[in-house]
Amino acid sequence: MDLNTAWFLLIGVLLTGYAILDGFDLGVGVLHLFARDDRQRRIHLQAIGPVWDGNEVWLITGSGAMFAAFPLVYARVFSGFYLAFMLLLAALIFRAVSIEFRGQVDDARWRRFWDWAFGLGSLVPALLYGVAIGNVVRGLPVEADGTLNVSFLALLNPYSLLVGVFSLVMFVMHGAAYLAARTDGELQQRMARWTTGAWTAFVALYLAVTAATFFAAPYFFDGILGNPLLWILAVVLLGSIAYVPIAVNAKTFTRAFLASAGAIASLVGLFGLSLYPRMVPSSIDPANSLTIYNASSTPRTLTVMLVVALIGMPLVIAYTAYVYRVFMGTLKSTTEGY
Amino acid sequence: MELDALFLSRLQFALTIGFHFLFPPLTIGLAWLLVLTEWLGWRRGDEDYVRAGVFFGKILGLTFAMGVATGIVMEFQFGTNWAEYSVFVGDVFGSLLAVEAIFAFFLESTFLGLYLFGRDKVSKAVHWFSILMVAVGATLSAFWIIVANSWQQTPAGFVVQNGRAELADFWAAVFNPSTIPRFSHTMSATIIAGAFLMAGISAYLLLKDKETAVARKTLKIGLIVGLIASVAAMFPTGHHHAQQVARTQPEKLAAMEGLIHGQRAAPLTLIGIPSEEPPELNYAIGVPGLLSWMAFGDGDAHVDGIEDLRRQGHPTPPFAITFISFHLMVGLGSLFIALTALGVLLLATKRIDNSRLFLKLLICSIPLPLAACQLGWIVAEVGRQPWVVYRLLKTSDAFSQNVAAGEILFSIIMFGTIYLMLGVLYLFILVKKIKQGPQPLVTKEI
Numbered sequence: 001m002d003l004n005t006a007w008f009l010l011i012g013v014l015l016t017g018y019a020i021l022d023g024f025d026l027g028v029g030v031l032h033l034f035a036r037d038d039r040q041r042r043i044h045l046q047a048i049g050p051v052w053d054g055n056e057v058w059l060i061t062g063s064g065a066m067f068a069a070f071p072l073v074y075a076r077v078f079s080g081f082y083l084a085f086m087l088l089l090a091a092l093i094f095r096a097v098s099i100e101f102r103g104q105v106d107d108a109r110w111r112r113f114w115d116w117a118f119g120l121g122s123l124v125p126a127l128l129y130g131v132a133i134g135n136v137v138r139g140l141p142v143e144a145d146g147t148l149n150v151s152f153l154a155l156l157n158p159y160s161l162l163v164g165v166f167s168l169v170m171f172v173m174h175g176a177a178y179l180a181a182r183t184d185g186e187l188q189q190r191m192a193r194w195t196t197g198a199w200t201a202f203v204a205l206y207l208a209v210t211a212a213t214f215f216a217a218p219y220f221f222d223g224i225l226g227n228p229l230l231w232i233l234a235v236v237l238l239g240s241i242a243y244v245p246i247a248v249n250a251k252t253f254t255r256a257f258l259a260s261a262g263a264i265a266s267l268v269g270l271f272g273l274s275l276y277p278r279m280v281p282s283s284i285d286p287a288n289s290l291t292i293y294n295a296s297s298t299p300r301t302l303t304v305m306l307v308v309a310l311i312g313m314p315l316v317i318a319y320t321a322y323v324y325r326v327f328m329g330t331l332k333s334t335t336e337g338y
Numbered sequence: 339m340e341l342d343a344l345f346l347s348r349l350q351f352a353l354t355i356g357f358h359f360l361f362p363p364l365t366i367g368l369a370w371l372l373v374l375t376e377w378l379g380w381r382r383g384d385e386d387y388v389r390a391g392v393f394f395g396k397i398l399g400l401t402f403a404m405g406v407a408t409g410i411v412m413e414f415q416f417g418t419n420w421a422e423y424s425v426f427v428g429d430v431f432g433s434l435l436a437v438e439a440i441f442a443f444f445l446e447s448t449f450l451g452l453y454l455f456g457r458d459k460v461s462k463a464v465h466w467f468s469i470l471m472v473a474v475g476a477t478l479s480a481f482w483i484i485v486a487n488s489w490q491q492t493p494a495g496f497v498v499q500n501g502r503a504e505l506a507d508f509w510a511a512v513f514n515p516s517t518i519p520r521f522s523h524t525m526s527a528t529i530i531a532g533a534f535l536m537a538g539i540s541a542y543l544l545l546k547d548k549e550t551a552v553a554r555k556t557l558k559i560g561l562i563v564g565l566i567a568s569v570a571a572m573f574p575t576g577h578h579h580a581q582q583v584a585r586t587q588p589e590k591l592a593a594m595e596g597l598i599h600g601q602r603a604a605p606l607t608l609i610g611i612p613s614e615e616p617p618e619l620n621y622a623i624g625v626p627g628l629l630s631w632m633a634f635g636d637g638d639a640h641v642d643g644i645e646d647l648r649r650q651g652h653p654t655p656p657f658a659i660t661f662i663s664f665h666l667m668v669g670l671g672s673l674f675i676a677l678t679a680l681g682v683l684l685l686a687t688k689r690i691d692n693s694r695l696f697l698k699l700l701i702c703s704i705p706l707p708l709a710a711c712q713l714g715w716i717v718a719e720v721g722r723q724p725w726v727v728y729r730l731l732k733t734s735d736a737f738s739q740n741v742a743a744g745e746i747l748f749s750i751i752m753f754g755t756i757y758l759m760l761g762v763l764y765l766f767i768l769v770k771k772i773k774q775g776p777q778p779l780v781t782k783e784i
Contacts, residue, residue: 050451053406057443060413064436067417071428078417078424079738085418086749089411093756096407097763100400104767149740297429301505305433312440319471320444323452326459 003302004292005277007069010309012272014065018058019129019268020174020261025052027175029095029122030168031194032115040187041115043331045099047182050327052099054320056092068305072295073279076148080140081132083152088128095121123168130167133271134160137217139283142290148280159216166205170267173198174260177244181253184330192248195256199244206241219281220274230273237266346746347419347737352719353750354411356712357757361405363711366480366525367532367567368398369473371559376469378555380462385779386552392457393776394536394556395469397768399454404764406447408757413439419746423726423736429504430496430511431486438482446475480528481521488516490727491718492586503730515586519579520718526571527714530674531707533564537681538704539772541697544690548775558685565678572671577632583721584633584641587728589654590721592644594664595629596622596657600646603627603638609665612658617644619661655723659716667713670706677703 001009025048035041048055067074078085094117102114135155142148176198180191213220224230240262247256275281279295282288296302372394379387413435416424424432449471457465495510496503505511537560543553584591591597596607596619606629610622631637644654677699684690690697726733 050455051448053403054444054448054451056406056410057439057447060410060443061436061439063413063417064432064439067424067428067432068436069432071424071432074417074428074432075421075424075738078414079419079421079741082418082738082741082745083748085414086745086752089414090752090756092410093407093760096403096410097760100403101763101767104400104770147740297432298504300508301429301433304505304508305436308433308437308440312437312444316440316444316448320448323448323456326452326456 003299003306004296006306007065007296007302008272008276008279008292010306011062011065011069012268013313014058014062016265016268018055018062019264021055021058022052023171023264024048024175024178024257025055026122026126027171027173028179029118029175030126030172031175031179031191033119033123035115036190038111041111042103043183043187044179045102045118046331047179049099051324053096054323056096065305065309069297069302070279070290070292070295071297072146073290076142076146076290076295077140077280080148080150081155084128084132084155087152088125091121091124091128093121094118095125126168126171127164130164131155131160133167134163136275136280137163137213137220137271139217139281139289141284142280142282142288143284144288146288146290146295148282159212162205162212163209166202166209169198169201169205170264173202173244174257174264177248177253177257177260180248181257182328182331188253192251192253195248195253195260196245199241199248203241217281219286224274227273230270233266233269233273237263237270240266341743341747343739343741343743343746344734344737346743346750347741348733350419350746350750350753351415353757354408354415354753356715357761358405358408358412359711359715360708361401361408362476362480363528363531363708364401364535365398365405365532366473366476366528367530368394368401368535369469369476369532370529371532371536371563372398372469373466373473374559374563375556376466380466384555386555389549389776389779390552390556391469392779393552393771394539395454396771397535397539398472399450400764400767400771402446402450404760407760411753419738419741420726420736421738421740423731426502426731426736427490427727429502430493431489433505433508434482434486434489434512438479438486442475442479442482444475446472446479449475477525480524484521484524485512485514485517487718488520489514491520491722492516492582493727493730498730503727516579516582519575519582523571523575523579524714526567526575527707527711529567530564530571531711533560533567533678534674534700534704534707536560537564537678538701541700542772543775545694545697545701546775550691552776554691557681557690561678561681561685564674565682568671568674568678572675576668576671581633587722588642589644589647589652590660590717591633592642592647593655593657593660593721594717595641596661597629597641597643598645600641600643602630602640604629604633604641604643606632607665610661612661614656614658617654617657652729653724655721660721663713663716663720667710667717670710670713673703674707674710 028044028048032041032044035044098114098118098121102111102118138159140148140150173195176191176194180188180195183191240259243259244256247259277292278289279292280290372391375387375394376391378384379391449468452460453465453468453472456468489511492515494514495505495507497506536556540553540557540560543549544557596610596612597604598617598619603626605624605626607619607622607624610619612619627637630639630641633641644657647654680696684693684696722728724732724734726736
């Protein structure tokens with residue numbers, strides 16, 4: 001495996017980590033909009049309170065790693081998607097502060113405002129991530145000099161919106177499974193129903209997205225059908241998806257959550273496998289596409305950063321796992337905090 | 339100035355980084371003060387320190403959340419608004435930012451959750467370790483971001499090749515000539531910011547006769563640590579930094595010191611009124627020879643002025659704003675030494691409780707270190723203009739060509755509105771928390 005491929009893989013790992021970890025935060029945030037009462041809302045916030053911030057760092061690191069390893073992709077895509085990124089940032093700002101602000105003032109209107117900010121601040125990113133992936137799959141108007149400029153409205157094409165709704169539903173399923181694993185009683189039953197409901201929509205949308213991709217981006221299937229990795233990932237994906245409702249029925253919600261995480265990881269894997277070695281396919285001319293070779297940093301930087309990542313990330317994973325172990329347990333609503 | 343994409347991108351960067359930079363100095367400084375406070379609470383078994391830890395910990399959490407919310411913008415903004423810059427420097431600068439994320443952001447964020455929510459869930463040793471890791475993570479974050487910015491000031495360890503700066507020597511890029519002077523100076527500034535916050539809040543509690551046992555202890559910590567850091571900000575770190583600027587960025591030195599014409603035995607200007615084009619300094623009062631001596635250790639050394647550098651073909655930064663910001667910062671720095679020295683004197687002679695005027699002064703001084711940080715940042719960044727990477731890439735060549743001015747105007751209005759609201763709410767909640775004061779210890783059931 002060459003250095004560029006290693007970095008493609010590493011960024012895939014960072015984005016997978018983000019999708020699994022912050023994915024449940026986003027899902028909890030969307031579910032927050034549908035909570036029955038204040039007690040449930042407090043549990044939602046307690047469930048992610050100590051960990052969401054660390055989870056978001058996976059996105060920041062993914063973005064930083066993109067800057068370091070594939071600066072051309074970082075520069076061209078971020079500036080080309082200008083307004084979409086601004087919208088994403090606004091949503092993430094609101095989500096961050098609403099978690100902190102909500103419990104500070106004992107007033108129903110104050111709480112309602114921050115509940116909406118938290119919910120929408122989670123829903124918008126959950127949707128936008130899918131929209132962004134949809135647009136990358138369709139291909140973007142990358143010019144011969146590597147630049148691209150897409151108006152915000154052009155990003156909201158039917159195919160990409162379909163992928164956006166798919167990612168939203170996926171995060172809701174994931175967040176519901178997480179909450180079911182962390183709660184008891186009525187809220188747990190409610191979250192079990194949400195997991196199953198979201199799962200049904202997830203399966204339907206998965207089929208729809210796959211079918212639509214055949215029309216929107218037929219090249220996406222070229223040359224990978226013979227790749228054994230594809231079939232391994234497909235088996236993991238199908239197994240994980242099939243296991244979610246089984247685990248919910250057996251009331252083993254932690255397993256349902258892990259299965260949902262497995263589904264997310266294998267989906268990101270499949271996306272990366274089809275994309276490879278492209279990073280941003282060009283819809284104007286395939287030769288204009290930004291790839292892991294023409295958009296990358298120098299071998300020296302890739303080597304240095306690989307060393308940094310191989311030292312740093314195991315440490316991160318170790319202490320993150322420790323902190324999760326401290327906080328994971330069944331939540332009962334208390335009046336303290338949030 | 340017209341509202342073109344370049345101007346708007348600069349305005350947006352100044353606005354977003356300026357607002358963001360209000361919070362990290364507070365969290366870094368406060369985190370280290372809490373390392374000390376929590377240590378005393380744990381090792382001495384003194385409940386006052388533990389309650390102080392809980393109280394200031396909540397303020398840390400609130401401030402940290404603001405830093406996170408506004409900081410995420412920074413990680414994206416190089417790509418969205420400064421695409422040409424990102425393409426040019428990605429190989430070097432991008433990797434420095436990524437190191438920050440991997441070694442610092444995870445550490446501080448993950449352990450902050452443990453510190454704030456884990457007090458009753460882990461042992462006292464682990465809990466103390468968690469605030470230590472927050473402080474270490476925040477400091478590493480400061481280190482790597484200053485490394486990245488210092489590389490823009492005094493680039494090293496690279497070659498320009500294939501139309502971009504490519505990494506040649508990682509450690510030379512990391513420890514470029516300005517990294518250590520700027521890191522040590524900035525760190526002392528963050529400690530001052532945290533110390534003034536702690537001292538000011540403690541002064542408020544004393545004045546209101548609330549939880550005075552706790553407040554006296556935190557006031558003592560704030561004043562003593564504040565004095566040490568205030569002295570350190572001036573000497574050795576500030577002095578060291580200025581000497582480095584003199585050697586490596588003569589344009590910035592000339593502008594910040596107000597030296598128009600190069601001379602031997604150059605004076606250190608204490609005050610003066612600058613005007614821009616042609617650069618002039620009127621009503622200046624200075625100490626002859628002192629600038630030469632401070633910059634080069636020789637009272638007779640020649641120091642280049644703005645006009646000399648222009649004649650040599652080097653563009654110089656906006657003069658007035660650099661000069662004024664620098665002198666205000668130095669003035670504030672001197673005030674910090676005076677205030678904290680007086681405070682320590684009052685502590686030592688046990689007169690602090692009755693010095694109501696001094697306590698009021700401390701409350702009013704809470705925002706001053708943040709003002710000094712902003713001014714220092716302006717000196718650093720405006721003083722580097724017109725370059726975004728010193729003598730390598732101009733700011734006017736660095737912005738995203740493919741983003742329309744209207745789009746940037748929209749995002750400026752969006753960030754401006756959100757930040758205004760967040761700033762007001764932050765102050766509102768901060769004041770509310772301070773008024774509540776330290777609470778009795780309760781064992782939480784979760």
